[in-house]
Amino acid sequence: MKWVRNKLDQARKPFEPGQKFEKFAPAINAFDTFLFTPNHTTKKGAHIRDVVDLKRTMITVVLALIPALLFGMWNTGAQYLYQDMGLANVTDVPFWDAFIEGAILVTPLIIVSYVVGLTIEFIFAIYRGHEVNEGYLVTGLLIPMIFPVDIPLWMLAISVAFAVLIGKEAFGGTGMNILNPALTARAFAFFAYPLYMSGNAIWVHQGSTDTVSGETILGALASGSYDGQVTGYAQNAVAFSGTTGAGQPSALAEASVFDAFMGFIPGSVAETSALMILLGALILIATKVGSWRIIVGGIVGGMIMGGIFNLFGTMGSNYINELVSSGTITMDQIQNDASAVAALGLQGWDATLLELGTNQLINFPFWQHLVVGSILFGIVFMATDPVSAAQTMKGKWIYGILAGFFGIMIRVFNPAYPEGIMLAILLMNVFAPTIDHYVIQANVNKRKKRLSKAKAQLQTA
Amino acid sequence: MSKDIKIRKGLDLKLKGEASNTIVTASKSSIYAIKPADFHAVVPKLILKEGAAVEAGEPLFYSKYDEKVKFVAPVSGTITEILRGAKRRILEVKITANGTSEAINHGKVDVSNATADQVKSMLLESGCWPFIIQRPYSVIANSEDTPKAIFVSAYATAPLAGDPEVILADKKEAFQAGITALSKLTSGKVHLCVGKGSSLKDISNTDVHTVKGPHPAGNVGVQIHKIDPINMGERVWTVGAEDVATIGNLFLTGEFHAERTVALVGTDAKEADRKYYRTIIGANVSSIIGEVDTNNTRIISGDVLTGDKLENNQFLNFYHNTLTLIPEGNEYALLGWLPFTRNNIPSNAGTSFSKLLGGKREVDTNLNGEDRALVVTGEMEEVMPMDIYPLQLIKACMAGNIERMENLGIYEVAPEDFALIDFTNTSKLEAQEVIRLGLDLMLTEVG
Numbered sequence: 057m058k059w060v061r062n063k064l065d066q067a068r069k070p071f072e073p074g075q076k077f078e079k080f081a082p083a084i085n086a087f088d089t090f091l092f093t094p095n096h097t098t099k100k101g102a103h104i105r106d107v108v109d110l111k112r113t114m115i116t117v118v119l120a121l122i123p124a125l126l127f128g129m130w131n132t133g134a135q136y137l138y139q140d141m142g143l144a145n146v147t148d149v150p151f152w153d154a155f156i157e158g159a160i161l162v163t164p165l166i167i168v169s170y171v172v173g174l175t176i177e178f179i180f181a182i183y184r185g186h187e188v189n190e191g192y193l194v195t196g197l198l199i200p201m202i203f204p205v206d207i208p209l210w211m212l213a214i215s216v217a218f219a220v221l222i223g224k225e226a227f228g229g230t231g232m233n234i235l236n237p238a239l240t241a242r243a244f245a246f247f248a249y250p251l252y253m254s255g256n257a258i259w260v261h262q263g264s265t266d267t268v269s270g271e272t273i274l275g276a277l278a279s280g281s282y283d284g285q286v287t288g289y290a291q292n293a294v295a296f297s298g299t300t301g302a303g304q305p306s307a308l309a310e311a312s313v314f315d316a317f318m319g320f321i322p323g324s325v326a327e328t329s330a331l332m333i334l335l336g337a338l339i340l341i342a343t344k345v346g347s348w349r350i351i352v353g354g355i356v357g358g359m360i361m362g363g364i365f366n367l368f369g370t371m372g373s374n375y376i377n378e379l380v381s382s383g384t385i386t387m388d389q390i391q392n393d394a395s396a397v398a399a400l401g402l403q404g405w406d407a408t409l410l411e412l413g414t415n416q417l418i419n420f421p422f423w424q425h426l427v428v429g430s431i432l433f434g435i436v437f438m439a440t441d442p443v444s445a446a447q448t449m450k451g452k453w454i455y456g457i458l459a460g461f462f463g464i465m466i467r468v469f470n471p472a473y474p475e476g477i478m479l480a481i482l483l484m485n486v487f488a489p490t491i492d493h494y495v496i497q498a499n500v501n502k503r504k505k506r507l508s509k510a511k512a513q514l515q516t517a
Numbered sequence: 518m519s520k521d522i523k524i525r526k527g528l529d530l531k532l533k534g535e536a537s538n539t540i541v542t543a544s545k546s547s548i549y550a551i552k553p554a555d556f557h558a559v560v561p562k563l564i565l566k567e568g569a570a571v572e573a574g575e576p577l578f579y580s581k582y583d584e585k586v587k588f589v590a591p592v593s594g595t596i597t598e599i600l601r602g603a604k605r606r607i608l609e610v611k612i613t614a615n616g617t618s619e620a621i622n623h624g625k626v627d628v629s630n631a632t633a634d635q636v637k638s639m640l641l642e643s644g645c646w647p648f649i650i651q652r653p654y655s656v657i658a659n660s661e662d663t664p665k666a667i668f669v670s671a672y673a674t675a676p677l678a679g680d681p682e683v684i685l686a687d688k689k690e691a692f693q694a695g696i697t698a699l700s701k702l703t704s705g706k707v708h709l710c711v712g713k714g715s716s717l718k719d720i721s722n723t724d725v726h727t728v729k730g731p732h733p734a735g736n737v738g739v740q741i742h743k744i745d746p747i748n749m750g751e752r753v754w755t756v757g758a759e760d761v762a763t764i765g766n767l768f769l770t771g772e773f774h775a776e777r778t779v780a781l782v783g784t785d786a787k788e789a790d791r792k793y794y795r796t797i798i799g800a801n802v803s804s805i806i807g808e809v810d811t812n813n814t815r816i817i818s819g820d821v822l823t824g825d826k827l828e829n830n831q832f833l834n835f836y837h838n839t840l841t842l843i844p845e846g847n848e849y850a851l852l853g854w855l856p857f858t859r860n861n862i863p864s865n866a867g868t869s870f871s872k873l874l875g876g877k878r879e880v881d882t883n884l885n886g887e888d889r890a891l892v893v894t895g896e897m898e899e900v901m902p903m904d905i906y907p908l909q910l911i912k913a914c915m916a917g918n919i920e921r922m923e924n925l926g927i928y929e930v931a932p933e934d935f936a937l938i939d940f941t942n943t944s945k946l947e948a949q950e951v952i953r954l955g956l957d958l959m960l961t962e963v964g
Binding site for chain 1: 530746748749750751815817819821822823824825826841843845846847848849850851852853854855856859860862863864865866867868869871880881882883884885886887888889890891892893894895896898904905906908909924925926936937939940941942943944945947949950
């Protein structure tokens with residue numbers, strides 16, 4: 057250790073104040089402090105300090121991400137090979153084949169994300185003359201985890217650059233940004249390169265709807281091509297039994313709730329496994345690095361919104377049941393014969409009820425929303441970003457609940473973008489300061505009330 | 518009447534190096550110093566010059582903005598040096614003691630029959646007034662004010678801090694007299710906060726409160742907040758527990774005995790030396806710490822969270838009753854940021870096992886990281902038992918936003934209330950300094 061230290065001290069010399077490379081000190085400092093916690097001592101009280109620092113905090117988040125990432129690598133490989141080999145089940149793919157294939161596909165994304173992001177971070181640190189903050193350690197890993205595997209590397213690079221430059225540094229750098237940088241990257245890519253960020257074919261490497269569908273469960277639900285009943289997603293007897301494309305059962309038809317919970321489904325690189333995400337959540341909560349209030353709030357908020365939709369769905373189902381039992385129309389016609397439905401001439405509330413009863417996303421059981429799509433990943437790893445989230449304890453509850461609530465609302469209402477949680481969190485990022493404002497204002501008002509009470513007492517005395 | 522205050526939030530740091538409960542008399546220091554920097558916001562005006570002979574209790578300087586507030590010599594002797602710093606600021610007034618215990622006698626006063634004016638002028642004349650600290654701003658009280666209440670905390674929760682129960686064990690009569698004197702000065706009550714099972718429970722002329730909970734439960738600011746919080750425009754005074762006894766002694770004897778009982782603590786002090794020392798305010802610390810190699814030692818006048826860093830040949834702070842010696846932590850730690858490593862360092866964080874491992878810990882002064890932007894939220898609230906938003910208040914202070922500081926409760930806090938935030942903060946923020954600057958701004962702008 058001493059030998060390494062001495063070498064480092066030697067290497068640092070040209071970067072000392074007054075020396076040739078003084079300006080680039082933040083760069084060498086970043087490497088130095090990565091190897092060694094510095095020998096800095098306190099200047100005044102408190103003379104002793106806790107062992108925790110930002111590096112440790114950020115590394116803990118990276119640790120929490122590792123299970124989901126490793127699973128994501130395996131799943132990425134498995135989904136591709138399963139389609140390529142024409143196997144019956146995703147889990148039939150040989151483990152190491154799948155993992156190595158996935159690692160080969162995912163690693164370049166991670167490298168590009170870190171190289172581009174850290175380069176920008178270093179340049180800004182040198183330009184501004186401050187130390188390199190550790191925030192990008194997490195952002196740099198999150199970004200490749202929430203992108204589809206086939207995103208061209210240059211698109212990823214531009215998204216990363218946009219997120220770091222516009223999403224973070226433009227606001228003053230780490231700790232100052234109002235939006236979550238990783239989500240900013242995803243939102244940018246979503247709007248800039250929609251073909252590569254949404255649709256059916258992108259979620260599996262070289263995915264194609266011609267062979268086995270590469271679409272996600274949510275995509276299928278949104279387009280009405282997903283058979284809820286067959287696969288165990290049905291909530292009630294009248295749940296719409298939609299067509300599966302050209303009458304072919306989708307690959308997804310085989311996916312059960314258990315598969316979705318485990319993560320054996322197509323999706324962004326590392327967002328599919330609820331189990332691994334929950335493991336990460338456990339690490340975040342146990343280490344107090346992530347706010348349990350936001351995580352619990354987000355899950356509760358999502359379930360509330362899902363429950364409300366289910367309630368409406370049940371009303372619609374009941375109406376359809378009435379129509380069918382009165383002999384006005386058959387279930388088959390409702391499902392497949394648009395002209396028969398039109399012939400009923402349903403207007404207003406009745407038409408709405410029919411729509412509610414047949415909309416698969418609305419009828420999707422509220423608790424199952426949590427195991428498909430990116431909602432859990434978003435709540436656990438994105439919403440808990442302390443910089444862009446609400447900062448007060450009460451605010452974190454409100455923020456979390458609303459993020460989950462709006463996440464499901466956007467997922468259901470906007471079939472073009474079923475991954476609603478990402479937009480919901482960005483929306484809540486914008487509202488977080490407002491939430492905090494009102495929480496703090498309550499405290500201010502309490503103090504003002506106390507003052508006027510004291511004044512009144514003084515007058516009566 | 519005893520009332521209970523229970524504090525839930527906070528953090529008890531269990532450190533190695535506590536003092537045993539024996540009190541000994543410190544070897545006499547030959548040189549004593551009064552440091553104007555100990556009296557925050559006081560601009561000193563010297564009365565005596567270098568070379569002048571002084572009696573114990575004789576004024577050395579007074580406050581420029583409140584001439585009645587005098588600062589007196591703790592011992593009799595000769596002023597041998599007036600040490601000045603940049604812009605001729607007075608750093609230390611050093612007195613070489615002559616060994617006699619002559620002191621100015623102001624005449625005994627029967628404190629139970631004294632009027633408020635009598636008590637006040639006695640305190641001002643004798644040099645005991647600087648013991649009275651005013652909140653808001655945590656500065657020496659304005660002698661023109663009448664506070665709404667006076668608070669005395671006889672419960673120490675700061676790590677390794679001197680225990681008032683030990684210090685006051687044989688000073689109960691003086692303590693009672695001091696409380697009675699203080700009760701004359703307020704329109705409200707004198708509140709005395711003690712720990713469970715305290716021997717001070719039967720002190721009269723005061724409301725006694727029993728406090729329970731982790732540090733900072735013993736901080737007088739927390740106690741004020743729970744008992745009678747300060748509103749804008751109100752004044753509350755606080756006096757240290759031993760200082761109350763010193764004030765009482767003044768009325769009982771007519772003399773200001775600048776006695777101070779100091780607990781020598783910390784792992785760098787020899788175990789046999791770790792006890793309580795009777796000494797005099799401003800004593801040279803070498804008269805207490807004895808023969809210890811202090812080459813790589815941090816000598817702190819006060820506790821590890823709020824004290825002042827001293828060099829070897831320096832002098833006790835006017836207000837402190839703890840002297841802490843801990844090793845300087847100027848060492849590198851290979852990959853020290855790895856979670857769940859270095860569990861020997863006390864921590865409130867979930868990324869360390871030190872809390873789970875229990876036991877007493879050895880500490881040093883390593884920063885354990887570097888200054889960073891404020892990223893982590895929620896950790897300050899964990900150790901702040903007041904109904905105050907610490908992060909937002911700190912940010913308001915940084916921005917110098919006076920109205921927001923007022924709204925968020927700046928009047929209720931002192932830097933010491935943010936000491937645990939200093940300790941636990943991931944971004945290595947100097948919260949106490951930020952709050953001090955914020956208070957200073959309020960003092961000049963609002964007053």
